[in-house]
Amino acid sequence: MPDTIPGSLRSYLHGLPGVDEVGVRRRAADLATRSIKTTAKRAALDLAIRMVDLTTLEGADTPGKVRALAAKARRPDPADPTAPPVAALCVYPDMIGVAAQALAGSGVGLASVATGFPAGRTPLEVKLADTRAAVAAGATEIDMVIDRGAFLAGDYGKVFDEITAVKAACGDAHLKVILETGELVTYDNVRRASWLALHAGADFIKTSTGKVTPAATLPVTLVMLEAVRDYRAATGRQAGVKAAGGIRTAKDAIRYLVLVKEIAGDDWLDSAWFRLGASTLLNDLLMQRTKLGTGHYGGPDYYTID
C-alpha cells in the first residue's frame, strides 16, 4: 500500500536533503579500503553467495541455459556442498515456466523482469499484464523498471502511480523497482527516485537493468542504502536494496557488503534485504571461497560456465 505523501510529490521530493557528489564518492572510496580478511572474508563470501540474484537476461537465452543456471542456483559449487544456494534466479518472463520447474522445492526465489524491461516504454496496461502473467507463471519476485522519461521530465505522479499499480498487480510477489540510475545521472535524482519508489510501495529498490552503463556503483548504492535506512526511520517499514550490473569479482561484492553494514546497518545484512544482481560474479565468489578453504588459487576450468 502506498503511503500518503504530504503536499505535492514534487515539493516533497525536492525537499529531500541534497547529495554532494564529491562527498558521497569520497565516503564510498573510503569504505572501499576496508580490509576483509580470514573469518570475516569467509562469512562475507557465503553471505554474498546467499545474496546473489543469479541472472540471465539475454535475447539468446534458452531453456537449457535457464535449467543449468537453476541447478547452479540450488547448488553453486558441485564440488562443495557447503556452498550455500543463491537468493534467486532472475530471468525474462518467457523463461519463468522453465525456471519454476527447475527450482521447485529448492527455496531459491524466482525473479522475473517485467513492465517492458529494460526500457519500460510500453503502455501501463501492457506493464500490468506483463506483471500479472509473470506472477501467474510462478515468479515470486518482480523486477520492474520505472519510466525514466517521466521521472526526468518531472512527471513524478505518473511514475508513482505506475509503481502502485504494478505493486497491486504483484499480489504476494515481492516488487523490486529498478531506478536505472545510469540514466538518472545525478545523485539527487537517485535519492528522489528512491524515496518515490519506497513511498509507492517498493519492497526493494534496485540500481540498474544491466543494460545501461554505468550500472551499479558504490556511491549510487550508498545513496540508495541511505534512503532505505532513513525511510525505515521515518515510516517503520524496512525495504531492501539490490545492486545489479557490473559487479564481477568477489572483491567488488565484499565492498558492497561493507557498504550495507556501515551505511544501512547489520539489519540489512541478509538476502531478505540486500541482493547482488549478477551472473559471472558467482564463479569468482566460489573460487575465492575455495581458495580460502584450501589455500590454493583456483582456475576457471573448475567452475561451470553458464
Next chain:
Amino acid sequence: MADIPPRIPPRIPPRIPVRRTYKLYVGGAFPRSESGRSYPVTSSAGVHLANAALASRKDVRDAVVAAREAFPGWSGRTAYNRGQILYRIAEMMEGRRAQFADEVAAAEGVSAGRAQAIVSAAVDRWVHYAGWADKFGQVLGGANPVSGPYFNLSQPEPTGVVGVFAPPGSPLLGLVSVLAPVITCGNTAVLVASERAPLPAVTLAEALATSDLPAGVANILTGRLAELAPPLAGHADVNALDLTGAGALAAELEALAATTLKRVLRPGQDDWADPDPGLSRIRPFVETKTVWHPIGR
C-alpha cells in the same frame, strides 16, 4: 589733471589672518586630545609654526575603536569603489597644493620648487594606489590546481586594523606612502604622524575628511611616538603594525606585537621617491583566504 586727495594712513588695521588649529583626526571628526594637551611644532629652521594636539593613550584607544568600527564597512566596499575614493583623495590633495607645499617646505626645509615636487609625488601616490585597489587581488590570489575534484581559490583579504608609524623624515610623501597601501586593500588605520613635523598629516586629514573616505578608515594622531607607540602596539584589537617610522622603538614594539601575534612590517630601506612601490606595502597587510568547494553534479 584733477586734484588728487592727499594720501592718508588707514585708520583700520590690515585683516588679521585666521590661524588653523591642528587637531587629531579620529572617527571622521577632528577632536582635540582628550588630555587637553598640545605641543609646539617648529619648522626645520626652528621657527614656531603652530601647536599640534598631543595625543594620549586614551586617544589611541578611541582611534582603535573608530578603526574597528569602520573596518566591516570599508573592507566590504567593492574594490572599484575603494579605488574611486582613493582617487578622490588625490583630487582633494591637488586642490590644496599650496597649503601642502608651504607645510612641506617649512617642515623639511626645502625650496618651494622641491616642496611642489614632493606634493606632486604624494598626490601621484594616491593615484597609483587607487589603481591597485581592484588589481592586487588578482595578482596575489588565484585558482590553485589541486589534485582532486575541487574548486580552490586563494584571495587576499585585509588584515583588519593596522597601526602605522609614519616615517618622521618625510612628513607628507612618506606619510602618504605608508597610509595609502594599508587602506587600499581594505584595512583601516590608526596612524601616528611624524612627531617633529605633524602639520602635513593634519592637513592630509582635512583632505581625507572631504574625499568620501568613510569615517574611521584613517585615523591620524599627533604627539609623542614614545607615548603613543606602546599602547598601539600592545592593543589586542590591532591586527598589524607598520613600524616604518618606529625608529629605535621598533624591536620593543615588535615584541609587544607578539602578544597577540600581530603582523609586523619592519623598518626597511625605503625610497619614497620610487614612483612604483608595487605590492611591497600591500602584501604584509593582507591575509590569504583559501576556499575549497567540490565540483560535482
Next chain:
Amino acid sequence: MEIFEYAPAPESRSIVSIRPSYDLFIDGEFVEAKSDERIVTVNPADEEPLAEVAAAGEADVERAFAAARRAFERVWSPLPGAERGKYLFRIARIIQERARELAVLESLDNGKPIKETRDVDLPLVAAHFFYHAGWADKLAHAGLGPARPLGVAAQVIPWNFPLMMLAWKVAPALATGNTVVLKPAETTPLTALAFAEICQEADLPPGVVNIVTGAGDTGRAVVAHPDADKVAFTGSTEVGKQIARAVAGTGQRLTLELGGKGANIVYEDAAIDQAVEGIVSGIFFNQGHVCCAGSRLLVQESIAEELLARLRARIERLRLGDPLDKNTDIGAINSAAQLARIRELAAAGEAEGATGWSPPCPLPERGYWFPPTVFTGVTQAHRIAREEIFGPVLSVLTFRTPEEAVAKANNTPYGLSAGVWTEKGSLMLWTASRLRAGVVWSNTFNVFDPASPFGGYKESGYGREGGLLGLEAYLNG
C-alpha cells in the same frame, strides 16, 4: 549463519626495522650527540618503547647550524635551480617507493591509523616534494621579483603529522635554495630520522638538511640560534608567541602555523549525509590532533536534532583501536601528556554544564586512548568552545541566522580554518567571505594539497605554507 564482522586486519610491522638507538643527522652523517641526554620514543598504542634518540644540546645545535651555513654558501645556493629541483624529485620518488614502510613507522610512532598514514599523510608528503621540486628553477616566475634565498632556516615541527609537517617545511625551503636545521617533535622523531636516511639515499649534499632530535630545550636552541635567517614553527600558539617575541628585533624572518578552534557551520539546507561525514572528518580525523580541526560544530537550530541523531549514529560506526589495523578509524592519543590535557578539558566541559556523549566504545587497556566525544549544550563561554583541545572532542552550538553563525564562528582569537555546509551557492560565498579564517572548506573538510596555501588569521599564526604563496616565506623579494 556467521555474522559478518570485520576480523583483525593488521598491517605487517616487518616492513620497518627500527634501530634501538638513533644519533643526530648533521652534515650528511649520523653523528653522536655531544649532549648525553637521551629520549625514549614509545608506541602510544601500547606504551612499548620503540627507540631511543638523542636530545641535542646547544653544542649539537651549533654544529648543525655550522653545517647548514657551509652547505648554503658552498653548495646549495650556488647550485642551479634545475639541479636543486632534481634532488627534490629524487626525494619525492624515494618517498613513494618507501611509502608503506614510512606509513607503518608513522603509525607506530604517532598512534594514528594506518589508513590515514597510508592514504593521506604519505601521498601528501610525496606530492609536497614533487610540487616544490618543480618550483626550484622557476622562482623568477613566482612574481616575487629577483628572489634570493634567505640562508639557513630553523624549523620546528609538531607531532600530529610528523612527516607531513617535515615535508611542508623542508620542501619549500630547499626548493628556494635555503638549507635547514629541523627539529622533529619529541614524541615522534622516527620518520624524520628515516627521512635523514632518504636524504643520504638521494645523495643530497651534506649539510643541506640537518635533523636534530630533542625536546623543548632543543627546540628553543634551534629557533633562538643567531645564525638562523628564517624561523618556521608549527605548534601551539603559546610557543609561537614566545618565538615571535624572541625573534623581535633580530631581523630573522618568521612564519608561524599555530592553533585553531575551527567552526564548522551547517545550514539547514545542507547535504546532510555529507555534512555528517564532514563533521566526522573535521574532528575525528587524526584523533582530532589537527590544528585546523572543525572542533566547533555550529548547526542551524531547525535541523540540529536530526543532524545530531545522524551524527551519533555515524560515530557509533567509528572503529577505535590498533593503529596498524587497516580498518581502524581512530587510533591512539599521541602521548600521556596530551591525553591528560584532553581529559582535563573534557572534565571542564562537564563541570561547566555541557553534556558529553560517547558511543559504546571499549578502549584498549594499554596505551593512550580517548573515545570520540560530542558535547551538546555548549555555550560560547565554555572552555571547550574557546580552547583548543587537540583531541577527538566536538563542541556543538546552534544558531538561527547566518549573521549569528558568522559572529559565533569569528568570536575566537584563532582564525585557521572553517567549514560551511549549504547547497545554496550565494549563501556559501556570503559566509565564506565573512569568515576570518585562512582556509574555508565548503561542503568538504580537511582536504589538503601542496598547491593550496595553508595558514591562519589572527592568533593562528602568519605566513602560508603551500602554493605560490608558500615560497614567499623563504625568499627575499
